[in-house]
Amino acid sequence: MIFYIIPEIRYGIGLPELSPEPMMIVTSHRHPAIIFMRNAGALIWCAEENSEEPYYQAHQLLELEKVQKLITDVPESECHLLTFKITPRFEKLAALLHAKVLMPSFKLNRFWEDKNKGMDELRKLNIPVKDAVSGMWQDFTYDNVVERFHTKSLVIQKPRGMAGSSTHFVHSQEEWNELGSALGINPLLKISPYLIGSTYTVNALVNTAGIYSGYPMFQITGDKRFTRYEGGTSGVDMSGGRSFSAILLQEIKNIIEKIGKKMAEDGFFGWFGVDFIVDQNDKVTIIEINPRFTASVSIFSQAQHHDFQADFWSGSLDLVQNLPDMMKPLPFTTLILRNVGEENMNIARNFSPGIYHLDPTPGAERLILKKQTVFIKDMTNPQEYLIIAKGIDTEIHPDGEMATIVTHRSAVKNEQIDDDLGKVANLVTMALTQK
Numbered sequence: 001m002i003f004y005i006i007p008e009i010r011y012g013i014g015l016p017e018l019s020p021e022p023m024m025i026v027t028s029h030r031h032p033a034i035i036f037m038r039n040a041g042a043l044i045w046c047a048e049e050n051s052e053e054p055y056y057q058a059h060q061l062l063e064l065e066k067v068q069k070l071i072t073d074v075p076e077s078e079c080h081l082l083t084f085k086i087t088p089r090f091e092k093l094a095a096l097l098h099a100k101v102l103m104p105s106f107k108l109n110r111f112w113e114d115k116n117k118g119m120d121e122l123r124k125l126n127i128p129v130k131d132a133v134s135g136m137w138q139d140f141t142y143d144n145v146v147e148r149f150h151t152k153s154l155v156i157q158k159p160r161g162m163a164g165s166s167t168h169f170v171h172s173q174e175e176w177n178e179l180g181s182a183l184g185i186n187p188l189l190k191i192s193p194y195l196i197g198s199t200y201t202v203n204a205l206v207n208t209a210g211i212y213s214g215y216p217m218f219q220i221t222g223d224k225r226f227t228r229y230e231g232g233t234s235g236v237d238m239s240g241g242r243s244f245s246a247i248l249l250q251e252i253k254n255i256i257e258k259i260g261k262k263m264a265e266d267g268f269f270g271w272f273g274v275d276f277i278v279d280q281n282d283k284v285t286i287i288e289i290n291p292r293f294t295a296s297v298s299i300f301s302q303a304q305h306h307d308f309q310a311d312f313w314s315g316s317l318d319l320v321q322n323l324p325d326m327m328k329p330l331p332f333t334t335l336i337l338r339n340v341g342e343e344n345m346n347i348a349r350n351f352s353p354g355i356y357h358l359d360p361t362p363g364a365e366r367l368i369l370k371k372q373t374v375f376i377k378d379m380t381n382p383q384e385y386l387i388i389a390k391g392i393d394t395e396i397h398p399d400g401e402m403a404t405i406v407t408h409r410s411a412v413k414n415e416q417i418d419d420d421l422g423k424v425a426n427l428v429t430m431a432l433t434q435k
Contacts, residue, residue, distance in 0.1 A: 059089035112291035132192035142176040153194035167231035197279035211260035216241030237412040239329030333411035351389040382409035
């Protein structure tokens with residue numbers, strides 16, 4: 001039995017059906033998706049439904065007596081734990097519960113996640129990574145860094161962060177000074193030159209059968225409608241590499257395999273993601289590694305299984321599973337709607353999860369619900385939108401996620417989402433925020 005411990009249910013939608021062994025999701029918050037998943041046969045334990053406080057960290061769920069009883073009632077040899085991102089506390093609790101964690105150790109995860117250490121390791125392998133310097137903020141001046149990289153446009157990154165929150169862009173002395181005031185007490189940073197190009201990501205897998213690479217996905221980045229950060233990501237076009245030549249695709253595949261091989265030599269196994277930039281000359285530069293499940297784990301796994309009848313999710317749990325080549329485009333686009341304000345907000349009304357389409361009536365600005373569901377397998381038309389929003393009265397922190405929109409097509413043109421997806425995003429945002 002696998003216990004998948006995730007405070008947010010969205011990281012588990014559609015995954016129990018793909019699991020190679022029975023799975024129970026242990027989650028924190030009530031969510032409209034839960035009833036649909038249970039109707040599909042998923043086992044779900046929800047803290048709020050069991051009169052427990054809603055927690056935001058997986059280890060807090062694992063500390064609950066009721067959750068520990070669920071786990072200890074299963075024979076030790078059959079008890080497996082899984083979470084979205086491993087932590088030392090989670091590892092310690094798993095050991096106390098005599099449960100096997102089906103993920104690499106926190107120490108290994110942290111090494112490859114670190115924007116300094118991980119990239120230094122890739123540099124030793126002659127993998128194309130950005131030139132960079134690391135140190136404490138007070139070790140640098142703007143003029144010295146500009147002279148070092150021969151550019152006034154710089155990228156400043158903290159070692160770790162999600163969805164662009166740790167990445168800052170500086171183009172002048174004034175912006176450098178403003179960032180210094182906002183960073184706090186002399187943090188450790190990596191500074192690199194700003195590269196002009198498009199940002200992509202690849203989901204990949206290490207198991208005993210080999211290193212598997214997914215298809216390059218274009219990252220929707222810096223759109224201020226959906227993120228507060230210039231480098232913030234708010235979704236992907238899963239067929240984003242369709243304009244790449246066969247030579248470029250093979251180069252990307254070779255790089256992913258080289259990275260995966262090194263990670264495997266160090267003891268890593270399972271799912272990982274790689275972010276990179278492709279410039280106008282098709283030069284590939286690796287930005288970072290995400291040595292864990294990525295934010296697209298649910299939708300990507302469902303999409304893979306929908307098109308290939310195989311998926312990285314099951315391959316990350318059944319490590320001897322031999323998978324077909326799945327470095328092929330998936331005709332799906334995901335868009336994440338966030339609170340882009342400076343203050344907390346509450347979801348204003350219930351929004352039924354399901355498949356919607358735009359009202360075709362001229363002048364009509366509304367969505368029509370076709371079917372209540374949370375699964376992409378129910379989508380039949382490229383003009384349909386699967387929309388899954390947080391429940392009414394849910395408090396959303398700045399840059400917190402309000403809803404996910406999925407469409408069964410490539411919906412990015414010239415590096416911008418198309419007009420129809422933009423209209424849908426606007427209508428959903430208004431429905432969730434206006435009382």
